[in-house]
Structure formats: structure tokens, C-alpha cells
Amino acid sequence: MKLPIIALLTGLLMSANAYALTLQQAKTQGLVGEQTNGYLGLVVNNPEAEALMLEVNNKRKQHYQKIAKKNKLSTADVANRAAKKAIAAADKNHYVQTAAGKWQQK
Numbered sequence: 001m002k003l004p005i006i007a008l009l010t011g012l013l014m015s016a017n018a019y020a021l022t023l024q025q026a027k028t029q030g031l032v033g034e035q036t037n038g039y040l041g042l043v044v045n046n047p048e049a050e051a052l053m054l055e056v057n058n059k060r061k062q063h064y065q066k067i068a069k070k071n072k073l074s075t076a077d078v079a080n081r082a083a084k085k086a087i088a089a090a091d092k093n094h095y096v097q098t099a100a101g102k103w104q105q106k
Contacts, residue, residue, distance in 0.1 A: 021048045023056060033095030033103055034086045038064065038079030043095045043103050 023040075026032045031049035035041040039060055040053045064078040071078075087096045090106045098104055 021052050023052060026052055027091070027094045030093075030095055030105075033097060034083065034090055035097040036080075036083050036087070036099060036101075037076075038081075038083040038086070041097060041103075 021031075023032075026049045029049075031042070031044045031046050032040045032053050033043045039057045042050055042053055060079075060082070061075070064075050064082065067073070068075045068078045087106075090096050093105050095103045096106050
């Protein structure tokens with residue numbers, strides 16, 4: 001009897017992940033956008049989008065630190081360069097932060 005319960009719990013966990021918000025979905029829905037500091041920002045107050053944003057920003061920070069160390073730069077310098085590229089590469093209708101800190105659709 002234990003096996004069916006374990007299978008059921010595993011299935012529920014896997015199905016929950018299938019419904020998780022992806023970064024592309026969050027950007028397309030206008031929930032998050034690219035900030036001028038190289039990190040995602042929350043455009044609309046949404047708990048699921050906020051959790052995604054925090055996860056992505058943590059990964060970005062780790063990546064920026066790795067690049068900064070390798071190239072003897074500050075993490076902020078790497079993040080600022082990444083921001084320029086991310087904003088330039090943002091899809092039409094995705095949100096990006098202006099120099100004044102306002103959100104606008106590209």
C-alpha cells in the first residue's frame with residue numbers, strides 16, 4: 001500500500017512543477033522586467049513572479065560574481081554590462097526599466 005501513496009505524492013510534486021511560472025511567461029505577462037542594474041524587477045505584485053525573480057536574480061548574481069572574479073572587475077560592472085545587453089535584447093512588449101527608474105514596454 002505504501003507504493004501507491006509514494007507514486008501519488010511524486011506525481012503531485014511533478015505536476016506542481018509543470019504549472020510553475022517560467023521566466024518567459026512572467027516577462028510576456030508583464031509581471032517582471034529587466035532593470036538597469038542587471039537584475040529582474042517586479043512590475044506587478046505577484047507572489048509567484050516574485051519568487052521566480054528572486055531565484056533568477058540569485059543565479060544572475062552568482063554568474064556575475066564568477067565573471068567579475070575571472071576578469072578582475074567588480075560585480076556591479078559586470079551586472080551593468082549585462083543590463084545593457086538584456087534591455088537591448090528584450091522582446092517587444094516586455095518591460096524594461098528606464099534610466100529614471102520607470103517601467104516601460106519596449
